[in-house]
Amino acid sequence: MALKLRPLADRVIVEPSEKEETFAGGELVLPETAKEKPQQGKILAVGPGRLDEDGKRVALDVKVDDSVLFAKYAGTEVKIDGKKLLILKESDILAIVED
Numbered sequence: 205m206a207l208k209l210r211p212l213a214d215r216v217i218v219e220p221s222e223k224e225e226t227f228a229g230g231e232l233v234l235p236e237t238a239k240e241k242p243q244q245g246k247i248l249a250v251g252p253g254r255l256d257e258d259g260k261r262v263a264l265d266v267k268v269d270d271s272v273l274f275a276k277y278a279g280t281e282v283k284i285d286g287k288k289l290l291i292l293k294e295s296d297i298l299a300i301v302e303d
Contacts, residue, residue, distance in 0.1 A: 211251035
């Protein structure tokens, strides 16, 4: 399935990693509103980079398929084809997770 979003400038599209939130032998499940927002995800698309003062394109340090950590309340959440995705600026990404 092709992604129907193309990020602009220094923005990236990230699919957050969801963690299972069950306790007490699976009997207690946290409601969506009580869950911590995921802070790790996989990059699905990257923009071409921002323009510097001279009008030259500055490439991003991240690429498609990188696993990244991002700021807790960063970005804009969107839902495409039933999937929750985040649109982040590269500056909201804290680190690349190495395998």
